[in-house]
Amino acid sequence: MAYFVSNPTEPNYYFIDSVAYTEDHVPVKKLCWCDAPSKLKESTLCSYFELFGPVLEIKMFSNNSSMFQSGYVIYDNVKDAARALRTCNHKVNGIEFLVEASDSWDQPDAYGSSPEELQGPSLILGLNDYCLEHIMAKLELQDKVRFAKTCLRIRAIFKRESARLHTCVDLGQFRNMTVWDIRYYFQLFGAHIQVLYGI
Secondary structure, three states: OOOOOOOOOOOOEEEEOOEEEEOOOOEOOEEEEEEEEOOOOHHHHHHHHOOOOOEEEEEEEEOOOOOEEEEEEEEOOHHHHHHHHHOOOEEEOOEEEOEEEOOHHHOOOOOOOHHHHHOOOOHHHHOOHHHHHHHHHHOOHHHHHHHHOOOHHHHHHHHHHHHHHOOEEEHHHHOOOOHHHHHHHHHHHHHHOOEEEOO
């Protein structure tokens, strides 16, 4: 689920040419909400979101003890999702609720889309592991994490060469990283971390 920003002037997405992208530059197709009143039905919300374009999937999560429900909608087209995000006030039957882009790792194209997979292997993967280790050593932490996300081989090299180095972590090094980068870092090294320090 998304982390909602308390200040609506700081969204977790941006627009370029009628397409919304997450802070990690992933095209947005999946939107979510967390404050829709529980009296709204899924069919009502689906009809509302279809005003912006064809919906592939919609799901609501309600807690019997809560007056509010959360959920998500996935659009077929990124421009339709962007149109929905551009709408500042989402209102159904007079009830207003906040809609945000889902986290980068929850987006349908977060791990590459099929056209990217058809392009074939990257030239950098032709290098041996020793060369890739040297390249990795020259990168800043944020770049290392993003590079490790590209494929399993790079991830394995990053883990092998870095696990022993990441037992003591300065939280300040995450200052310029996105939530997805930080999450990925802790998925890789969380079990090895013994000391956290800094702000």
